[in-house]
Amino acid sequence: MPHDLLTVVVAAYNEGDSLPLLHPRIAAVLEGLESQGVTGRVLYVDDGSTDGTWSVLQGLAAGDARVGLLRLSRNFGKELALTAGLDRVDEGAALILDADGQDPPELIPRFVELWQDGFDDIHGTRLVRDGEGWLKRATAHAFYRVIGRLSRTPIPADTGDFRLLSPRALAALAQLRERHRFMKGLFGWVGFNRTSIPYHREPRAAGASKFNFWRLWNLALEGITSFSTAPLRLATYLGLATAALAFVYGLWVIAKALLWGDPVAGWPTMMAVILFLGGIQLIALGLIGEYLGRLYEESKQRPLYLVDVWRPAAGVSSRQVPVGGSGHAHRSAAAGGEGA
Numbered sequence: 001m002p003h004d005l006l007t008v009v010v011a012a013y014n015e016g017d018s019l020p021l022l023h024p025r026i027a028a029v030l031e032g033l034e035s036q037g038v039t040g041r042v043l044y045v046d047d048g049s050t051d052g053t054w055s056v057l058q059g060l061a062a063g064d065a066r067v068g069l070l071r072l073s074r075n076f077g078k079e080l081a082l083t084a085g086l087d088r089v090d091e092g093a094a095l096i097l098d099a100d101g102q103d104p105p106e107l108i109p110r111f112v113e114l115w116q117d118g119f120d121d122i123h124g125t126r127l128v129r130d131g132e133g134w135l136k137r138a139t140a141h142a143f144y145r146v147i148g149r150l151s152r153t154p155i156p157a158d159t160g161d162f163r164l165l166s167p168r169a170l171a172a173l174a175q176l177r178e179r180h181r182f183m184k185g186l187f188g189w190v191g192f193n194r195t196s197i198p199y200h201r202e203p204r205a206a207g208a209s210k211f212n213f214w215r216l217w218n219l220a221l222e223g224i225t226s227f228s229t230a231p232l233r234l235a236t237y238l239g240l241a242t243a244a245l246a247f248v249y250g251l252w253v254i255a256k257a258l259l260w261g262d263p264v265a266g267w268p269t270m271m272a273v274i275l276f277l278g279g280i281q282l283i284a285l286g287l288i289g290e291y292l293g294r295l296y297e298e299s300k301q302r303p304l305y306l307v308d309v310w311r312p313a314a315g316v317s318s319r320q321v322p323v324g325g326s327g328h329a330h331r332s333a334a335a336g337g338e339g340a
Helices: 019-036 053-063 078-087 105-116 134-150 167-173 183-190 213-227 230-260 267-300
Strands: 004-012 038-046 067-072 093-098 121-129 159-165 194-201 307-311
Touching (some): 004 078, 019 038, 038 078, 053 067, 078 093, 159 183, 167 183, 230 267
Parallel strands (some): 004 038, 004 093, 121 194
């Protein structure tokens, strides 16, 4: 009886300490998938690491024939590293797993069960986030609620990249080649049959997170501007409200001068009004600039990423961008299209 294929895609940047701890857990799970009629493979994507990550990955590949390696020419960021890995899965499903060990690979059999039941996007929803400070947990909680209200694209709350994508979901995702990529939004935009698995997120296996608050802020800004024009509309409403208040205040100043001969307001009042209106205008211009900057990046049509080394494992194809996809979640997708 032919087996289905599952490729575990792991994007890593300076994770040389955590990968030796993570891979044995993945390998043990893949061995158990045989009983579910699934053959498992692992594809590690080195996103231009500057530590010993690539050497560690080479060692893992030498000791396990199921391991494929992809090394990018430089650090392109996690979103593009995930895109590069998913582009090279043209058969079977793909499961995305973080390299830090916080998302438990032991849940993979449950993901596979739901895939075999016909679901296309099975995502893990975090109930508890161990190893993270209260500020990071609070800001992450707020971000998912804000983008959930601003965006028409369904983006599940408290859900990261830990998910399984069926062949047709992968094929649909491969058609989305925008440069500014917020993967959680792209997963939601694809749609199809979706379900979630609640889980307990563990602390990092080793090392420290590469996402500081500045990078998380930029990621949040990327997500909001990629999947919502609400900030532009807010700037419009704010401008209209400010103009209305200014008009009403102007009528009041004129009425006071005509009725009571009230003197013109002094320098402090004038400066306060000028600074307020100037701040509103600069905020509006900044919002417009964010969207124009994204249009500028898209117009250049540069490749999403460049590959330095590509060493596929058995069952992981070198084809770059599968497209198309139809039918049931468990059905193989058509392949073809242009390279990344």
